Amino acid sequence: MNPETMYTLGQITRCALPDGAEPEMIDVILVQPATGLAKVMRSPTAKYAGEDLDRLVSRLPDDLSDPKGGVKIEDQGPFWLGYYQWMAAADKAKACGPAELSEAGQALYGERWQTDLARDLGIGDARRVRQWMSGDRPIPAGVWADITRILRRRGLNALSLSSKLER
Incomplete structure (x- = not known):
């Protein structure tokens, strides 16, 4: 499996x-x-x-x-x-909200992060991300798990690349 x-x-x-x-x-x-x-x-x-x-x-x-x-x-x-x-x-x-979502999004994708985050979360367009940011919809718990996974994967890739470039 x-x-x-x-x-x-x-x-x-x-x-x-x-x-x-x-x-x-x-x-x-x-x-x-x-x-x-x-x-x-x-x-x-x-x-x-x-x-x-x-x-x-x-x-x-x-x-x-x-x-x-x-x-x-x-x-x-x-x-x-x-x-x-x-x-x-x-x-x-329970402890994270729009400020943490924005911080993670910018760390991953830069200033124009919402569309890229929506794509990587598999939610289609950035409208849902904007709803989370405005407080119109709660940020689902699973989004934090997904963001954590994306951050780890990107971090590991960045460390691998930096090691390769230092050689």
Whole structure:
């Protein structure tokens, strides 16, 4: 199973079940991702997850299925990473707002950051980013997790390039 898919399934599980999932449900989604996802999406709390859950589900492959014999235990680690990082992102969402979004956007893309950030977040155009900045819409918790991932990836790429140039 693709690590990115397992990571996203972990995020989806925690997003849809913010108070934690029953161990039986976790067991199902870890071994049979398509079957487990269906159960998670039918949970009573999933309908309140809104925009975050929609964005996460859109990242999954269209052909998500339960692998014959289930997902191997050595391939389940990214699920837990996504699950626990989602919790951290939800906590960050309570402490961060438009000022932090602007700071991150400018660090990543410069002064004209909103369109590029919207593209990398997979939300189409910058209208949603402007709504977050104005306070018309709350900034979803998942956005902070995505921005953190983008910042880390760009930072690692920059460090690699600087090392290469120093040689």
